[in-house]
Amino acid sequence: MCSSTVVELEDVTKVYPLRSGDVVALNGVSLSIDQGEFVAIMGPSGSGKSTLLNQVGSLDVPTSGNLYIAGKNIGKMDDRDLTRMRLNTIGYIFQKFNLIPLLTAFENVEYPYILKNRKRDESGRVWNILEVMGIDSDLALHRPSELSGGQQQRVAIARALINDPKILLCDEPTGNLDSKTGRHIMEILARLNGEGMTVIMVTHDPAIAAYARRTINLVDGKVN
Amino acid sequence: MRDIIFALSVRSIRLHFLRSVLAALGIVIGVVAIASMGMMGANMTLSVTEELSAMGNILVVRASGEMHGGGVPGMGGLGGGGDDEDLITDDQFKDIQRIAGKYGTVYAVYSESDTIEYGDSERRTTVYGLDPDLIPSIVTLSDGSYPKSTSSVIIGPTLAERLDLKIGSKIDIGDPDEGPTTTVRVVGIIEERGMSMDLNTDSAIIGNEKLFIGMYGGEGEYEQVNIALDDINDAETVKTDIEDQLNRKEEEVSVLDSSRMLESITSTLGTLTSFVMAIAGISLIVAAVSIFNVMMMSVTERIREIGILRSIGTQKLEVRKMFIYEAAILGLIGAVIGAIFSVAIGYIVVLAMVGTTEYFFSPGSLVYVPFAMLVGVIICLVSGVYPAWRASNLDPIDALRAE
Numbered sequence: 001m002c003s004s005t006v007v008e009l010e011d012v013t014k015v016y017p018l019r020s021g022d023v024v025a026l027n028g029v030s031l032s033i034d035q036g037e038f039v040a041i042m043g044p045s046g047s048g049k050s051t052l053l054n055q056v057g058s059l060d061v062p063t064s065g066n067l068y069i070a071g072k073n074i075g076k077m078d079d080r081d082l083t084r085m086r087l088n089t090i091g092y093i094f095q096k097f098n099l100i101p102l103l104t105a106f107e108n109v110e111y112p113y114i115l116k117n118r119k120r121d122e123s124g125r126v127w128n129i130l131e132v133m134g135i136d137s138d139l140a141l142h143r144p145s146e147l148s149g150g151q152q153q154r155v156a157i158a159r160a161l162i163n164d165p166k167i168l169l170c171d172e173p174t175g176n177l178d179s180k181t182g183r184h185i186m187e188i189l190a191r192l193n194g195e196g197m198t199v200i201m202v203t204h205d206p207a208i209a210a211y212a213r214r215t216i217n218l219v220d221g222k223v224n
Numbered sequence: 225m226r227d228i229i230f231a232l233s234v235r236s237i238r239l240h241f242l243r244s245v246l247a248a249l250g251i252v253i254g255v256v257a258i259a260s261m262g263m264m265g266a267n268m269t270l271s272v273t274e275e276l277s278a279m280g281n282i283l284v285v286r287a288s289g290e291m292h293g294g295g296v297p298g299m300g301g302l303g304g305g306g307d308d309e310d311l312i313t314d315d316q317f318k319d320i321q322r323i324a325g326k327y328g329t330v331y332a333v334y335s336e337s338d339t340i341e342y343g344d345s346e347r348r349t350t351v352y353g354l355d356p357d358l359i360p361s362i363v364t365l366s367d368g369s370y371p372k373s374t375s376s377v378i379i380g381p382t383l384a385e386r387l388d389l390k391i392g393s394k395i396d397i398g399d400p401d402e403g404p405t406t407t408v409r410v411v412g413i414i415e416e417r418g419m420s421m422d423l424n425t426d427s428a429i430i431g432n433e434k435l436f437i438g439m440y441g442g443e444g445e446y447e448q449v450n451i452a453l454d455d456i457n458d459a460e461t462v463k464t465d466i467e468d469q470l471n472r473k474e475e476e477v478s479v480l481d482s483s484r485m486l487e488s489i490t491s492t493l494g495t496l497t498s499f500v501m502a503i504a505g506i507s508l509i510v511a512a513v514s515i516f517n518v519m520m521m522s523v524t525e526r527i528r529e530i531g532i533l534r535s536i537g538t539q540k541l542e543v544r545k546m547f548i549y550e551a552a553i554l555g556l557i558g559a560v561i562g563a564i565f566s567v568a569i570g571y572i573v574v575l576a577m578v579g580t581t582e583y584f585f586s587p588g589s590l591v592y593v594p595f596a597m598l599v600g601v602i603i604c605l606v607s608g609v610y611p612a613w614r615a616s617n618l619d620p621i622d623a624l625r626a627e
Contacts, residue, residue: 059535059620079540087537098532098624102235107228112536114228159536 091160250511251558262592265497353436368412531623551608
């Protein structure tokens, strides 16, 4: 494994046991992603791209095979370590933004910071990141329900970045946005990648995938 | 806000304010029920103990074979009057005097239940006959003087009040349908004593023993012999000595020790209090179900939020904490409001059931307020455990997919 490799899959399979029969979501996937890459994972629905993203996002572990994230084999981790991995190493951006409705925009960004550092942000880091994302101090004090989709997604990106992750995972990041706002979000992601951030993105939209520098096609749980 | 998990719990409660208030209301009711029942029991015990311990140094000797119904032997006098009743003989009295004389005052009591008449009113009461020289050392008067002649008596305060008797009033003792009556004059009113086992003077008549013998005969046959001990610690010694000597051949007398009776009454009241509190506790179980329900609703509604929290790095333990905090806050709010109400409602209950609030603010009574609060909070926490456990064990991927 090369030292600049941040994600490495070795013959990863994921099987969901169902009463109607086992469903093979990933069928022996091997690939590696280097530090600083911008990778789009494409494929029709049911091809296993969400499953792959969940594995890389440490939300789930492979049925067999090895999956290394930042050099650690997540298949051998317990829930505590997986959760810690999600907090410290991975920034997750969702299609539906997934901000916490009870918290303001500012608090949503501060939340992972408090979880990690066990104290409130006094360094101004939250404000800085929000500012970079174009959320001013007035908007930052609103609840997510009072923000537009584009604003919510920018807050979500700020939240994903707050703990300096190694990998930014994006699950259809523009799926709930109009095309103009979507382009704006993609420009932010491209800029972050330009600053050295590894970005892995699931999408079925070729126009969005075009922002990536590498595309991985999944069909029936296999890399095509 | 330092603890963001706690802040989330508070906001969740605020968001569903009405629902939370209703759930907490159950706890309020439960806490009030337990606290006021507990306080009622405590006040009852305290007031009975106070009344009884005033006579804590009394031993009562009765002839064996006489059944006293176990519970409150002092009431035995009311049931007396039958010819076949076992009484203490003069010889036995002298023996008791010889044994117990050096430990305190020993006096024999004649007692009979009879009808008395004053004006148009008629009433049954207990008539006691005592040695006139000893009466001043046995009872205290609130008014008037001690009886010197065989035609004067002193009466209890309850009797005086019921029949509107005053010093100088003349009453007839005896049922005119059954034989001659005796007219006596009230010369003193006895101070209120409450329930006791030696003499129940509150609604009784006390006269010279010669007056008693003149009315009922039976000289030298006593209903009971009372020993007023100088030192309560001698109770066991005196009791054993009397039993050893008088009951050597056969069971002649039984000695009742008022401190024993006090213990048994206190423990009976304690059991009763626990029982009543357990019934009140049922209301807390109902409250627990409603807290459980609200917590489950909160978990179900927030599945997606739990999924988000978990996916961005919140540990299971922290999710559990969030829901436990929520239950604890509901419990605390309920318990605090309940505590305030239980002091007010407890006061009314005690006043209505015990008749006095003299002991209400004593530690033994007020301790039931924090106790009930604690029970309320614990019940809430227990109700929150399963919902919290369920929330923390949701699969983050499934939870994120929930609508």
